[in-house]
Amino acid sequence: MAKAPVLTRQADDFPRWYQDLITKAELADNGPVRGTMVIRPYGYGLWERTQREMDDRIKATGAQNAYFPLFIPQSYLAREAEHVEGFAPELAVVTHGGGRELPEPVVVRPTSETIVNDYFAKWVQSYRDLPLLINQWANVVRWELRPRMFLRTTEFLWQEGHTAHATYEEARDFAARIQREVYADFMTGVLAIDVLPGRKTAAERFAGALNTLTLEAMMRDGKALQMGTSHELGQNFARAFGTRYLTADGARSHVWQTSWGSTTRMVGGMIMVHGDDDGLRVPPRLAPVQAVVLAVKDDEDVLARVREAGDRLAAAGVRVRVDDRVDVPFGRRAVDWELKGVPVRVEIGPRDLAAGTATLVRRIPGRREPVALDALLDEHAGLLPKILEEDQERLLRESRRMRVERTTDVRTVAEAAEAAAAGGWARIPWADLGPEGEARLAEQAVSVRCLVTADGAVPEADDEPGTLAVVARAY
DSSP states (O other), X not given: OOOOOSSOOXXXXXXXXXXXXXXXXXXXXXXXXXXXXXXXXXXXXXXXXXXXXXXXXXXXXXXXXXXOOSEEEHHHHHTSHHHHHHHGGGOEEEEEETTEEEXXXXXXXXXXXXXXXXXXXXXXXXXXXXXXXXXEEEEEEOOOSSOBTTTBOSXXXXXXXXXXXXXXXXXXXXXXXXXXXXXXXXXXXXXXXXXXXXXXXXXXXXXXXXXXXXXXXXXXXXOEEEEEEEEEEETHHHHHHTOEEEOXXXXXXXXXXXXXXXXXXXXXXXXXXXXXXXXXXXXTTTOSOSEEEEEOSOOHHHHHHHHHHHHHHHHTTOOEEEEOOTTSOHHHHHXXXXXXXXXXXXXXXXXXXXXXXXXXXXXXXXXXXXXXXXXXXXTTOTTHXXXXXXXXXXXXHHHHHHHHHTEEEOSSHHHHHHHHHTTSEEEEEHHHHHHHHHHHHHTTTOEEEEEEOTXXXXXXXTTOTTOEEEEEOBO
């Protein structure tokens, strides 16, 4: 009798496959409060690598890390009407503390524009204080009605950037720079996900923003996932909080602002773009473990060689793990690393030692082959850096091909809805769709993910001639 598959097949039930994988690859568990999650060490390792890569890119723009409180006076949110209206259904509000009713309820931050602006108003006095570029790594809470681990959770981890500038043009250009040089560069270069940069419609903008720039990715089931956003806030928050500066000619002016954020949702996106029926396939540049060296049997010479191999690979800069748990059956360990999507397995047993070889298993193309140990373990780690880069590029090509092949050009609302229902994306001229058509699509659980130009650029305005709306079902 054939063994039951470890995971539900994607073609049978994609949401169940996703939940199975998160559990069996030991990424996370559901928390005790509905909508929360406990991120396990391997899953948190993916987030740590994400933080490190993103933080370097954020700092390269000139932004500095800071930290703002978790609790925000409820009155702060009310000072920007559109903002509070947008977030009201998701707020967690604390009314009691220390056994007493609080004089004013406090909100567990859903985002930090309001409290950041309260302090920006104190810190910005003149044009010499600008631009002010701040980022924070934090957790936020948005009361989620339909939670799904890593994608939509009541509490999630993220980075949120907040900046103040002297002019509209400076703020506009900085928001675009974040979209391009931080988010798109990380998502394509490290996550190996072919994201589509675009502009949100007025109906989909961040509450209180003039413009929202987005990056959308296609998942394996054809749905879209918003991977990160960068907002032009204009002067809305500056007026609400009195954030003004003294110009070089002595006038008083409100600052122009941006905010931008990306979350643990990127881990969920990576799972759903690259994962297959055997588990994760982690991009090598992201992988906390790029290679695992496994002892096939409990043999003294094998164990010595496995540990030596681990030391050599680590010395050559490969993020490596040695699996010498010979009290656990080899097959079980191999399946476990397959589920976790480690890019390369190096398997060494007595026969391999006798032949001077190892079995090299490449998770991403699904290939296994014997290789000479000397070639694998020379002072430059031999074959591995080249293999890891090849497989990184392979994942990006696969992601791009999937999006291109499953995107259809249409002319009507009905055709757009049909393409989305069939498990793909549709492009339709915004002039043919417009807000009315967008509302009709929303009734069918199809949304305009972003606006783009025919050559894939980001339009400067919703009504720019030739602008296309990209529509899909979404997470």
